[in-house]
Amino acid sequence: MKRLILVATVAATALATAHARAEDIVIGAIYPLTGNAAQVGLDAKAAYEVEADIINTTHAAIPMVMGKGGGLDKLGGAKIKLIFADSQNDPQKARAEAERLITQEHAIAIIGSYTSATAATISQVTERYEVPYMSADNSSPSLNQRGLKWFFRTSPHDEMFSAAMFNFFTEIGQKTGHKVKSVALFYEDSIFGSDSSNVQRKLAADQKIDVAADVKYRANSPSLSAEAQKLKAANADVILPSSYTSDAILILKAMAEIGYKPKAIMAQAAGFQEQAFLTGAGDLAEGAMSRSSFALDATKSRPAIAPVNALYKAKNNKDLNDNTSRDVTALAVLADAINRAGSAKPEDIRKALTETNIKGSDTIMPWAGVKFDETGQNTLGTPVIQQVKGGVYHTIWPFDVAVMDPVWNVGQ
């Protein structure tokens, strides 16, 4: 009893000295922090920590949503507190971690999770416990089409991304006179790979583009030489890979080893947007194209990119990329909703999220903005197409925001 009184007194004093400091807002973040996708998870962690600092600490205002600092003003300056959990890139472990974060750590929202396979299980848990799941960087189109009430996604999904690729094919065809006549699909055997390829197959049929090869492969195989041989035999105008980092490096090497230089590669980002891929594949990556939801070079129209990137680089010694930029944005959007809700109750936050309407210029993304439809999907996320030159991605489409002319070898 004595001890209890002591604890109570200490707590009361602490509260008094903090001048009724508002309670922290606990958000759970689930990422692969060990295992094959660990680096992506660790980079995401760094990005979230940078964004949490931007929201929580006092600093010169950054021209983006929640960029003025000092905590959540409508909640008495409450701070965002992130608790990270390791999914090991395993859907079942991700499910267990989501339960733990909600029931044990009392997270009022979950954010995550890189791979779509893990997002599928996490969002089932958040639906059951009725807390918002903010999908920052999962790209499978099926995720928001399951009738979930608590699922929100700031990022475009692979249907939107793939549509952008095929629009680019049309426009570059008109511009150069060299149309895309055939594509080869190359995708891993996961929800990410199959959803992505389904959309691409459909878009190709719509545009009467021939699918010359349809290569589904096992992720993290010791060798991709058989797959490379199939791609070589098809010799399509454009190869469309949906792969994570390790397989992205491997397939480029495997194609080179059998003397095959594809005319064009248009990647569903993922591994192709990672620095490890650019370093590992080296010269082989030159000319590769990828969709992206982020354009580091769009600093003119998005003044927040420079200061946010500087903070991130100071912490993690690399530039923001397709994934980490989406993480920063998702947390900013979630924090903005919590702030507008003026409450830590999940139901209030959900309502605020549905009312979100943020202009693209108030983010670091090249999007038109952030506004969720009834499935929780942001409808204003407009992707860009980028191409590797000198080991760095440059934006090449839409043509009005491009910083470089595309190198287009199709039909030559």
Place this chain on the structure above:
Amino acid sequence: MSLDAMLQVAASGLLMGLIYALVAAGLSLIFGLMDVVNFAHGELMMIAMYAVFSLWQASGLDPFILLPLVAALLFGLGMAIYRLLIARALAVRFNKGMVQIFATFGLAIFIRGLAQMIFGGEFRSITGTWLGGRTWNLAGIYLPLPQLAASLVCLLAFAGLLLIGRTEFGRALEATREDREAVALIGIDRDRIFALGWGLGAATVGVAGVMLAGFYYVSPNVGANFALIAYVTVALGGFGSLLGALGAGLLIGEVEAITAQLLEPSLKQVGMFAIYLAVLMFRPRGLFGKI
């Protein structure tokens, strides 16, 4: 499919098969010697890959030059693992099998965690080596030089291991394998033989790791991609049979390459596992097993 394409499939399967065999050789050696399945086998290979990567980064020397150094390092590491861990696991009085499994399995998790702590989770690649990215075009059949070199080294390593088998040490190894109790009576230090066996097994997988690093990425989990196939190779070839491991490796490489062409590539391991199951059912000692 054209003749060229078929030959290319066969050649790729052959090169990959020899690499599988080389990875499996050390595992087969240790298992044959003392009936211990080393679940940290893939992790030893990963250590060798990081070792050659770090040495290459620090010195700029080609992996070929670093090969003996890394093999020696792994030899020492293998002996240390035996002395510090396996010897103790073998000495327990009850549930020996379980203790051995958990000891090496725990070691695997520990090594993987340690690698991520030291090197991070990034995928790393050795670039600008003598053979890196070069391909030999043999009348339309492409043979990537790093894989070709790895295959030759594999054959040399098997020849070396078979030669060792003819020396006094090799005969002691064989005797210990056949009857570990009786050899003590004729003055063979069993503990020393076991330690050297572990050293040799680790050095062999070290050689595999160095050759692999010439064309494959390095990451804390890289061992797992190859370890499963190594276990299948050893079981298929017959536990403890070195030539069996070589034959089984080649078989797996070819079956995998052909399955990928006939079925879709995501099912390319189906053929290999089907053969594995059939062998387990009808010839459990393995294709070339003596026991």
